[in-house]
Every structure is written in structure tokens, then in C-alpha cells.
Amino acid sequence: xxxxxxxxxxxxxxxxxxxxxxxxxxxxxxxxxxxxxxxxxxxxxxxxxxxxxxxxxxxxxxxxxxxxxxxxxxxxxxxxxxxxxxxxxxxxxxxxxxxxxxxxxxxxxxxxxxxxxxxxxxxxxxxxxxxxxxxxxxxxxxxxxxxxxxxxxxxxxxxxxxxxxxxxxxxxxxxxxxxxxxxxxxxxxxxxxxxxxxxxxxxxxxxxxxxxxxxxxxxxxxxxxxxxxxxxxxxxxxxxxxxxxxxxxxx
Amino acid sequence: xxxxxxxxxxxxxxxxxxxxxxxxxxxxxxxxxxxxxxxxxxxxxxxxxxxxxxxxxxxxxxxxxxxxxxxxxxxxxxxxxxxxxxxxxxxxxxxxxxxxxxxxxxxxxxxxxxxxxxxxxxxxxxxxxxxxxxxxxxxxxxxxxxxxxxxxxxxxxxxxxxxxxxxxxxxxxxxxxxxxxxxxxxxxxxxxxxxxxxxxxxxxxxxxxxxxxxxxxxxxxxxxxxxxxxxxxxxxxxxxxxxxxxxxxxxxxxxxxxxxxxxxxxxxxxxxxxxxxxxxxxxxxxxxxxxxxxxxxxxxxxxxxxxxxxxxxxxxxxxxxxxxxxxxxxxxxxxxxxxxxxxxxxxx
Numbered sequence: 001x002x003x004x005x006x007x008x009x010x011x012x013x014x015x016x017x018x019x020x021x022x023x024x025x026x027x028x029x030x031x032x033x034x035x036x037x038x039x040x041x042x043x044x045x046x047x048x049x050x051x052x053x054x055x056x057x058x059x060x061x062x063x064x065x066x067x068x069x070x071x072x073x074x075x076x077x078x079x080x081x082x083x084x085x086x087x088x089x090x091x092x093x094x095x096x097x098x099x100x101x102x103x104x105x106x107x108x109x110x111x112x113x114x115x116x117x118x119x120x121x122x123x124x125x126x127x128x129x130x131x132x133x134x135x136x137x138x139x140x141x142x143x144x145x146x147x148x149x150x151x152x153x154x155x156x157x158x159x160x161x162x163x164x165x166x167x168x169x170x171x172x173x174x175x176x177x178x179x180x181x182x183x184x185x186x187x188x189x190x191x192x193x194x195x196x197x198x199x200x201x202x203x204x205x206x207x208x209x210x211x212x213x214x215x216x217x218x219x220x221x222x223x224x225x226x227x228x229x230x231x232x233x234x235x236x237x238x239x240x241x242x243x244x245x246x247x248x249x250x251x
Numbered sequence: 252x253x254x255x256x257x258x259x260x261x262x263x264x265x266x267x268x269x270x271x272x273x274x275x276x277x278x279x280x281x282x283x284x285x286x287x288x289x290x291x292x293x294x295x296x297x298x299x300x301x302x303x304x305x306x307x308x309x310x311x312x313x314x315x316x317x318x319x320x321x322x323x324x325x326x327x328x329x330x331x332x333x334x335x336x337x338x339x340x341x342x343x344x345x346x347x348x349x350x351x352x353x354x355x356x357x358x359x360x361x362x363x364x365x366x367x368x369x370x371x372x373x374x375x376x377x378x379x380x381x382x383x384x385x386x387x388x389x390x391x392x393x394x395x396x397x398x399x400x401x402x403x404x405x406x407x408x409x410x411x412x413x414x415x416x417x418x419x420x421x422x423x424x425x426x427x428x429x430x431x432x433x434x435x436x437x438x439x440x441x442x443x444x445x446x447x448x449x450x451x452x453x454x455x456x457x458x459x460x461x462x463x464x465x466x467x468x469x470x471x472x473x474x475x476x477x478x479x480x481x482x483x484x485x486x487x488x489x490x491x492x493x494x495x496x497x498x499x500x501x502x503x504x505x506x507x508x509x510x511x512x513x514x515x516x517x518x519x520x521x522x523x524x525x526x527x528x529x530x531x532x533x534x535x536x537x538x539x540x541x542x543x544x545x546x547x548x549x550x551x552x553x554x555x556x557x558x559x560x561x562x563x564x565x566x567x568x569x570x571x572x573x574x575x576x577x578x579x580x581x582x583x584x585x586x587x588x589x590x591x592x593x594x595x596x597x598x599x
Contacts (some may be wrong), residue, residue, distance in 0.1 A: 077505070081505075082485065082488030087509075088510060091509055094508055128424070129488055131486070
């Protein structure tokens with residue numbers, strides 16, 4: 001029987017390994033340089049971490065959108081991050097840093113934050129306090145558009161697709177009926193996440209549903225129908241969304 | 252007959268202008284809205300002036316003494332200009348004082364109405380006036396002038412102090428887009444004074460840029476190198492109450508990339524300068540131009556910063572923009588010279 005050797009981890013003998021990202025470490029199985037075999041522990045290479053260019057075209061692209069038009073105003077004081085309601089929960093969500101990355105076109109860095117980039121809750125505290133009126137809250141919308149456009153496969157990978165699906169349910173409800181049906185939103189989202197069973201399983205979830213049926217909230221939408229003069233409102237909202245759609249496509 | 256020149260405002264610029272003119276034998280009328288002369292430095296009891304930390308009394312006291320003792324200067328305390336008319340190349344001005352109303356003809360006029368300290372209470376995020384331990388630079392200056400370095404809330408020495416720069420300056424949100432020029436230097440000066448009084452105390456300065464221009468940089472270096480004042484890059488967005496009677500500064504450390512919420516015993520807001528209500532008032536009464544920042548506008552900002560857009564009316568000091576006392580005094584002299592030339596030329 002062969003002695004089983006432990007499988008070496010990538011770059012395991014690098015001191016302060018935690019400071020280097022996986023994809024910057026290059027290791028070859030059999031490496032020969034100038035006729036010298038350097039297989040083994042001497043064939044570990046670390047890609048340079050020095051940024052060698054700024055991509056200004058990206059900045060121009062953001063600037064053309066309505067939500068990102070004030071990107072050239074930002075001077076990185078940090079008032080937005082300091083005001084942010086999300087940052088204390090997700091330290092990696094940093095509006096100031098995102099705006100900086102967008103200014104310099106540093107997509108490589110931005111890519112690392114795809115999973116939190118959409119976390120803005122739209123409280124607009126940052127926009128209210130920003131000394132340069134950059135409107136960081138809407139800049140985060142620009143960021144979301146960027147993430148969507150440049151990192152679609154990342155979005156799939158991080159299971160952010162569900163978020164899109166839930167958004168669809170929400171939109172259909174609002175646009176179709178002009179009312180929000182919380183029960184439907186809840187069950188719909190759970191189904192999308194493949195957690196329908198939990199609705200009947202855990203007591204707390206079940207109770208919530210029974211409660212909503214009992215106090216009539218679940219049927220309220222059916223009973224009340226659409227709001228008065230909904231036709232006109234819907235037309236206005238559709239028109240607005242169409243404009244937004246063209247904006248989104250223009251990016 | 253000597254020339255008659257009106258000086259409006261009895262701060263450093265106005266006093267210096269009046270003193271220079273009086274030396275030339277001009278009959279000067281000095282109109283002051285307060286019951287005392289000396290302007291903001293006197294009003295808020297500035298104790299030491301940057302950059303050499305000389306007693307403010309050396310400067311302001313000297314100017315006041317000179318003006319009060321010169322027979323050529325007539326000072327109208329608690330007074331205001333109520334009516335202003337052009338009369339050929341001269342000006343007919345009505346001055347209202349507690350002693351009555353008086354109309355005089357002047358050959359030329361110097362406006363030196365100065366500035367107002369920005370009121371941090373108008374920017375709610377700083378919680379000024381909400382917590383006793385949140386004060387601004389003029390409050391601290393006054394406190395230190397009275398020899399009091401303790402916390403306003405309980406009278407005990409503060410263990411750590413945060414100084415927040417750019418309060419009411421460089422901020423579209425409050426409507427002041429300009430840099431107030433002196434607050435950085437005043438703040439590092441105050442940090443040094445605090446450290447000299449309480450060497451054990453920790454002082455942190457929250458900054459976006461530190462603008463101790465020219466030789467004022469020496470003070471900034473001194474604060475760091477001799478007094479261990481720590482600087483942190485990031486603007487503070489919220490001040491809330493903390494445990495053990497502290498106030499918490501919430502901000503972002505933009506260099507380390509991340510939010511902080513740190514309790515301090517005392518917070519000093521480096522509030523800037525504003526044109527105040529007097530600038531638009533002067534603009535309206537005298538018919539001179541106001542700039543987009545709310546200060547009086549010089550005819551040519553580089554060639555003649557001491558002239559208004561109207562012939563015969565001159566400007567001096569912080570009424571044309573934020574500036575240090577030394578600049579105000581220099582401008583007082585320049586305006587005095589120009590007002591004298593105008594008066595001489597058009598005396599007939």
C-alpha cells in the first residue's frame with residue numbers, strides 16, 4: 001500500500017498567507033525554467049498586487065446615467081459610510097469605497113463585493129448629509145446596475161437570483177393590483193427559496209400564516225380590489241418604469 | 252478742514268483703519284453695533300492667537316487703546332447706519348446711537364463689518380446644544396480664556412477630546428461651500444493648549460484635509476510631534492449620547508475603511524465663518540455687491556480686494572471672506588490708504 005501523502009494547500013508555505021487572495025497564487029505541477037526543474041515548493045509564484053492602470057471609461061459610463069451623474073463630485077470624506085444604516089451590519093458594505101472604486105474603474109476590487117453591493121436600503125441618510133451632494137444613495141443604484149451588467153455570473157453564483165425573483169413577485173403585485181399582499185409575498189418568496197415546507201413546519205411560521213388568514217390580511221387584497229382610479233396610476237407608473245428601463249439598458 | 256471718513260465696524264480691521272486715518276489727521280467716525288469695540292476676538296474673549304500663541308490682548312487690547320485715546324476718532328457705541336445717500340462724490344450718512352440720531356457728510360466710507368461664527372445648532376447631526384459636552388471652537392476659546400479647561404457637564408477634566416474639522420464649512424448641505432481658512436489652525440492651536448494643560452489627555456482630530464497653510468503648518472507639526480495629538484481621516488456624521496456621561500462620535504475611518512463609534516468626554520466642533528446678517532444688510536443699505544457665499548464682494552479679488560464695486564466705499568477684514576486677524580489688520584491698512592486717497596482727491 002502506498003503511503004498517502006497529505007494534499008498540499010495552495011501556497012501553504014507562504015508566510016502571512018491570509019493576506020493573499022487565492023487567484024493571485026500560481027503553482028505549476030512541473031515547472032522548468034531555463035532547463036532547471038523547479039518543481040516542488042519553489043514553483044509558487046504570487047502575482048503582483050500593484051494596480052497598473054485606471055480605467056476612466058468606466059467613470060464616464062457611470063456619469064452618463066441619471067443616478068450616477070454626480071460621481072465626479074465625490075471627495076471621499078466618508079460622511080456616507082459614517083451615516084450608513086447598513087454598514088454597521090455589513091462592514092464590507094462601504095458606499096464611500098464603492099464610489100471610489102467606480103471613480104477609478106477598479107472592477108477587480110469591486111468584484112469582491114458583489115455579494116453586498118446591493119445591500120443599500122435606501123434610507124437616504126447619506127444623501128441628506130453628504131457635504132458635496134453626491135447623492136450616494138442613488139450612486140448605490142448605479143452600483144447595482146454595474147454589478148448586474150458586469151458580473152452576471154457572480155450574481156448567479158451568489159444565489160442572488162432569488163432576490164430578483166422575489167422582486168418580480170413584488171412588482172407583479174404592486175403593478176397588477178396596486179396593493180401589497182404580504183401573505184402572498186411571504187409564501188411566494190419561501191417557495192422560490194425552496195423552503196415551502198417550513199411554512200407548515202415550524203410553529204412560528206405556521207402561526208404567522210394562520211394569523212394572516214384569521215385577521216383577514218391574506219384576503220384583504222381580494223376583498224378590496226384595486227385602489228380607486230388605479231388605471232391612471234398604473235399608466236403613470238408603467239411610463240416611469242419604461243423610462244427607468246431605457247436608462248438601465250443605456251448603461 | 253480735515254477729511255471726514257466713516258468706518259463701519261470696530262473689529263481688528265475697522266480699528267486698524269481708524270487708527271491709521273486718525274494718525275493722518277483725518278476726522279474718523281467709527282460706528283460699532285456692540286457696546287464695546289474689539290469685534291469677535293473681544294466678544295468671545297480669544298485668549299491666545301496663532302501662530303505664536305501671543306496673548307490676544309497684545310493685539311486687540313493695543314488696537315482698542317489706540318482708538319479710544321485718539322482725539323480724531325469719534326466712536327459711536329451700540330449704533331447703526333440707518334440711512335445712506337450718495338451726494339456727488341461724498342456720502343450723507345445717518346447714524347443712530349443711544350444718544351440720538353445724527354446726519355453727517357463723509358468723503359469716503361470703509362466697511363469692516365466682519366463675520367459671524369457658524370452656529371453648529373443649525374446642523375442637527377452634530378447635536379450641538381443637545382449635549383453639554385459638545386462645544387465649538389468659540390466656546391472652547393472663551394472657556395480657556397477664563398482659565399476653564401474642564402467638561403461643561405460635570406466640571407471634571409476630560410480624559411479624551413475629539414476635535415471635528417469642517418463644521419459648517421465645505422458643506423453644500425449647510426450651504427457653505429467655502430473653506431473658512433482659520434479653523435484648522437485654531438483647532439491645532441487649541442489641541443496644543445489642551446495638551447499643555449492636561450498632558451495625560453488624549454486629543455483626536457477628525458479631518459478631511461488639514462489646511463494649516465503657510466507657516467501655520469509649524470503648529471500642526473508641533474501638535475503631533477510635541478504633544479502626540481492623533482489625527483484621524485474621516486468626517487463625523489453623528490454625535491449621540493454614550494455610557495458614563497460620554498458622547499459618541501460616529502464616523503468612518505476612511506484610511507482603514509470602516510465605521511467607528513467612539514465615546515469621548517468632550518467634542519469640539521471647528522465651526523467656520525459666515526458673512527452673517529450684517530453683510531446683506533450692508534449690501535442693501537450701501538448698494539454694494541454681495542457674493543454667492545454671503546460675504547461682500549470686492550471689485551477685483553486680486554488687484555483691489557479692499558475696494559467695493561462702488562467708488563468711495565472700501566472693504567476691510569472678514570466681511571469679504573474668512574480670514575485670520577493678521578489679514579484683517581493688513582486689509583484695514585490698505586482700505587485706510589485708499590479711502591484717504593479718494594477723500595483727498597474729491598475733497599472739494
